Amino acid sequence: MTTTSYEQTFPRPRRSLIPAWALQWATWLLVVTLIVGPFIPLVYASLRDRPLYEAGGVLTIQPYRQLFGDSLFWHAWGNTLVFAALTTVIAVLGGALVAILCTRTDLAGRKAFGRLILLPILLPSLGMVLGWIVVWGPGGYLTSMFSDRLHLPTLAIDTIPGMALVEASRLLPIAFLTCQAALSRADSSLEDAARSAGARPLRVLFNITIPMLRPALLNAATLIFTLSIAALGIPLLLGTSNNIVFVSSYLYNTWTNASTPDPGSVSAGAVMMLGVATLLLLLRNRLLGAEARFVSVGGKTGRQALLRLRRWRWPFAGLLAFYLAFTTLVPVLGLAAMSFVVVLTPLVPPWELLTSSHWHVLWEDDAFRRSIQNSAIIAVVGAVATTAFVALATLVAHRSGFRFRHSLPFLMLYPRATPGIIIGIGFFWAYLLTGALGDYLRDSIWGIMLAFCVRNLPLAYIVMYPTLARIGEELDRAGRAAGAGWWRTSRTIVLPLLKPAIFASFILLFVEIINDYDPAVFLVKPGTEVMGATMLAQFIQGTVGPVSALAMVQVVITVVVLAIGAKVFKIGVTGGERGA
Known part of the structure; x- marks a missing residue:
């Protein structure tokens, strides 16, 4: 990350309506208010002897004592860590x-596989879990076909190993x-030299390729471990039948299903998850800071030998x-079939059980219909607003x-490492404490x-x-030399060059927002x-058919929007235009 020291050798900038x-x-x-702000009332709620919506109360650590004594x-926590x-x-x-395989070998169709392997993380996570079920x-x-007709065992996905397989996919x-990014930046000359010296492919793999990948593997492992701890849908949908409880489902059930909800203990548990x-x-x-020590890069890498x-x-x-089909x-396909049949069973051919009633429910039931409308509005408005704000913050x-600019990258990455359920609890308490504005936000979408x-x-x-980093800072200095201020330079020079990344951000945010659900479980109301x-x-x-139809709506919207982004805006996987 490089920074530029702006010397006072430029002409005086032209005055703008809002000073830079x-x-x-x-x-x-x-940025600080939106990201850090909701966690302050969360910590406060975990230190009170009664919920924030009740008058009075004193500071105490009783919620933590009660939680740790359960x-x-x-x-x-043990189940969560194993999972x-x-x-x-x-x-x-x-x-x-x-x-x-896709970066260092001549695997058949490796470019296509490099794109298809990304589908599980782009498709709706909750819908994919329902499809697995x-x-x-x-x-x-x-499962019924293999066990009843073929008498073959299948992996029980309602166990911790089975749930781990679903989440890992x-x-x-x-x-x-x-790992692909690390391999693309690495020079393959070391591997070529080892093979020229007579080393077998497996020895090259374990002695050279994997050591170069070590920082990338640790980086990915840390991020995946963090995201796995935050999983909510999998333990609720798969673990409940076997009484398998994770921290996220424990907090959810304590808040929503307990005969006497305990917001203090839930807030204390959320603070503990936030700390982890x-x-x-x-x-x-x-x-990430150590990754450069393990990668051999000499200027612009040449053509890599496969x-x-x-x-x-x-x-x-x-x-x-x-694997991709599985x-x-x-x-x-199972989700789509379930949305069109009365019941999906290998005992009766699906075409004999066809029905459109599940789809009729989406339009006739107020809750289902409103959920589609609200999600569409939230995704469009939220993606536009967030894209514009992040462009400015970047x-x-x-x-x-700006004096505190170095704190912004960490702050803007922080919410993704924070469990969505914690963000939802934090905003719930924040809305409760912010008067009329909070009441309006809590009662609206x-x-x-x-x-x-x-x-x-x-x-x-x-x-x-990454796109901004590739735009030379000499363009900023040229604008300043011509007398333009910081905002005018950014608006007329830098932002137009950021358009491909801005469009990519909008598409990605639209898809993620319309498929998100964790923060809403504590905020949603009729x-x-x-x-x-x-x-x-x-x-x-216990409603399966209409839920499958609603999940297919999510899948179709996601696929259509991603296809439009890829074709119209020529958006690649990492943002920006292909070939740029």
Whole structure:
């Protein structure tokens, strides 16, 4: 990360309507308020002897004593850590293997596989879990077929290892992208020299390639472990039947399903999760700082020599295609079939049980219909507002002389490492303490939109910053030399060059916001339903068909928007224009 020292050798900037210093201060204060602000009432609520909505009360650590004295809480932590560890191991090993095959070998169709492997993280996470349940869950279509007709065992996805496999299939693309980026930057001359000296491919892999990937593997493992701890939908939908409780589902059930809700203990548990997530994010930042020591790069890397797989070229491609079909295509097809049949069972052909009643429910039931409308409005408005705000904040962080600019990158990455359920609890208490404005936000869809925008804000920054870093700062200096101020230079020179990344950010934010649900579970109320929260609540109550139809609405919207982004705006995976 480079910064520019702006010397006072330029002509006096032309006066603008809003001074640059005022705009920069306002941007920084808004970032701090939106990201750090909700956690202050969360900590305060965990230190009171009664909920914040009750008058009076004194400071106490009783909520922590009560929480730490509950054996179920520590049992939930044990389940969560085992689940997160298994998920991390499976996702990191799988992602690294696919990255090596697609980047360092002549695997058949490696470019196509490099794009298709990203589908699980782009498709709706809750919808994919529902697809797994319909197909591979207890009583699922293929589970029944394998056990009853073929008498073959299947993995029970309602166990901790099974849930880890489901989550790992969704998070594997994170490890793939991290390792692919490291391999693309690394010079392959060391591997070529080892092969020329007679080293076998496996020895080159373990002695050279994997050591170069070590920082990337640790980086991906830390991020995946953090995201796994925050999982909510999987333990609620898969773990409940076997009484498997994670920390996230423990907090959710304590707040929503307990005969006497205990907001103090829930807030204390949320603060504990927040502390763990913060420590993991700090660890990840340190690992990122060490990555350059393990990668050999000499200027602009040349053409990388690919390892010839020979007779294994097509078998490996077949195994990768089978994996994608098993983890992505089959669950989506099962979800689609469930939305069009009365019941999905191998005992009766699906075409004999066809029905459109599940889709009629989406338009006839007020809750389902409102959830679609509200989600669409929140996604469009939220994506536009967040994209514009992140573009401004990124300029302040990396293209200004603002005093506190170095704190912005960490702050803008922080919400993604924070469990969504904690963000939802934090905004719930924040709205409760902010008077008329908080009441308005709590009673409207805009309060949920704000929580979603803060949760997904880091995605826009991750897309914009690399593009901004490639724009030479001499353009800023040229604008300043011509007498333009900071804002006019940014608006007329830098932002137009950021357009590809801005469009990519909008598409990505729209998809993520319309599929998000974790922060909304504590904020949603009648009239403010969103698709994810409605699916979660209705499925827990036993409604399967209409929920499958609603999940397919999410899938179709996601695929259509991503296709439009790829074709119209020529948006690549990492943002920006292809070939730029």
